[in-house]
Amino acid sequence: MPAKAAGGRTARPSSGRATLETVATLAGVSRMTVSRVINHPETVTSELKEVVQKAILETGYVPNLLAGGLASSRTKVVAAVVPTLTHVLFSGAIQAFTDRLALDGYQMLLGLSGYPTEREGNLLQAILSRRPDALYLTGTSHLAQTRRQLRAAKIPIVETWDLSHKAVDMAVGFSHKAVGQGVANYLYGKGYRQFATIGADDERATLRSREFVATLAGHGISDVACISTPAPSTMAMGREALGELLANGFRRGAIQCSSDAMAHGVVLEAQARGLAVPGDIAVIGFGDLDFAAYMSPPLSTVRIDRFAIGRLAAEALLTRLAGHPVARKVVDVGFDIVERATT
């Protein structure tokens, strides 16, 4: 029977998996050479490379990137914090973001913050503990403590969707104020003179609604009915909200909604009540989701290129990770007002 290890203490049970050492021994080289074959193959002679690669296959070696990351302080992981994946705008951006990162061999660590921002502090700590090489955030951060944590991490950070606050580092998005203003001017320009706005109470939607109201005030229109609903906004909320508006005396006019889903609800509710769209009730949504163009009537809305946001955010981070400075720290992807048949 095998003797117990001399000396007393039992050895810590190692994972049992092949390590660099295993491969090195089999190939008859040093650990470092194996490491080079994997990470800098151009610095190793082709004969050795071959021997080592065979040994890797034979042992079924899978590198341990925890150890590698610890030693090199580069993890090849980028973390992203998003309120929710159930919203197509966010999941679309993350899809584009992840796809772009994968091209350069980066993996994505995802954190879902939910809408109330309280969890954000803990979540951020949990994520930074994993030492990502870079960070993608949704929205801009304002809690002083959060900003401090972010700066202390000393990694490239890109904040997305919103351009309204000063970015901690870089930003890719568009101006929600400009959207509110653009929509107001568009509707006013089309001749509408009575307005309402229905928005989720998340920060960005609020920003759009507020600017919508402010811009109309500039045109001398002061009685804009405002309805705020809890985020995330849904079609059901749109239906309800229109009911509420009508109950409060709103008869006809143009309604700005904080999402296409909500706008869809408003259209359906109007139709159910026998109101003409856009004759009595004109509606404009936000997002230009797939179904918007195929509603009846097709929905006028604000188009945002969610994939561009994800892709450009990834590229900004990758540029910095490659050691280059970025050309512009703030990238405005803009928006388009898509006129269809509900306005």
Add this chain to the structure above:
Amino acid sequence: MPAKAAGGRTARPSSGRATLETVATLAGVSRMTVSRVINHPETVTSELKEVVQKAILETGYVPNLLAGGLASSRTKVVAAVVPTLTHVLFSGAIQAFTDRLALDGYQMLLGLSGYPTEREGNLLQAILSRRPDALYLTGTSHLAQTRRQLRAAKIPIVETWDLSHKAVDMAVGFSHKAVGQGVANYLYGKGYRQFATIGADDERATLRSREFVATLAGHGISDVACISTPAPSTMAMGREALGELLANGFRRGAIQCSSDAMAHGVVLEAQARGLAVPGDIAVIGFGDLDFAAYMSPPLSTVRIDRFAIGRLAAEALLTRLAGHPVARKVVDVGFDIVERATT
């Protein structure tokens, strides 16, 4: 001026951040005590705990979970592999999955495999290199090499959405064959006698279509028109596909579609051509996405509880991570045929 470190070699520049050592020195205790305060506070006297906690705040210490994971071989990271986030069914399941994991302090590492499964091998290797504690997969894996890799990882694995193959470890999903069969029987029962099926060419959609056809064959119906489109299926493809069916002589009957989006396209195309839905063309979708109930006419479809899949998958993994055996290795969440106005 400070002397260069005696002896020659320059010290490796450390991260500059606070480590356990920093905190321990400040608090006047050993590293191990600090580690205990963080991970097993109940084993430390409250006076020491207080001193250490103050030191942690003062230094702004953020634990390095790479080092911790390396030492303990537990990373508190669970990885997920999904074809795409642009599909609401997948992103919804991942949302529920991540939310459930977060409750137990686990973070999620995401890999997007795309539809062609070739990338899966590399992706899996990249993910396993990060040493996740558990793994969520979409679909069941059949490549022998993949299965070998998975087994070698020796971690809990849950395969989702599909129950048709033998699971590597655990599975949460439903039977696509049962769906195909159920839809066929439902439509046949409603009196339809002419059929077509339009499906994306991903494996699960194919499975449903094939079983749909086979079940109808059992009812003596053998001329079911089949159209296959590249995944992912979209509304535009639905429109096109109906055009193709009609061009090939299909006049009237019931059409099974592999997604609600596609079914929506079929409905729109039928309406555009002046065909009655469901009078001439009956349509049933798959997924019961938010818009399905609000189309005109409202879409009949197959409802899948995507959130249940994500949540149950997370719970299966968490159970195993807690060291308990799971009650059932395979969980069938089932499906419902939702009859609305297109059938």
Add this chain to the structure above:
DNA sequence: AGCGCTATTGTGAGCGGTAACAGAACACAC
């Protein structure tokens, strides 16, 4: 042959934690 140079490979010391054990301090029973 001897020199200097460049291209490869090896060596040793960490990276920042945790597991396992050892030791100290204290309480309690005999």
Add this chain to the structure above:
DNA sequence: GTGTGTTCTGTTACCGCTCACAATAGCGCT
């Protein structure tokens, strides 16, 4: 007083990898 636990804290040895540097080999040239 001594033996025996029970807590709590400290010590030591790694986890698996990469960095910085050292050592060696191979080459052309004088």
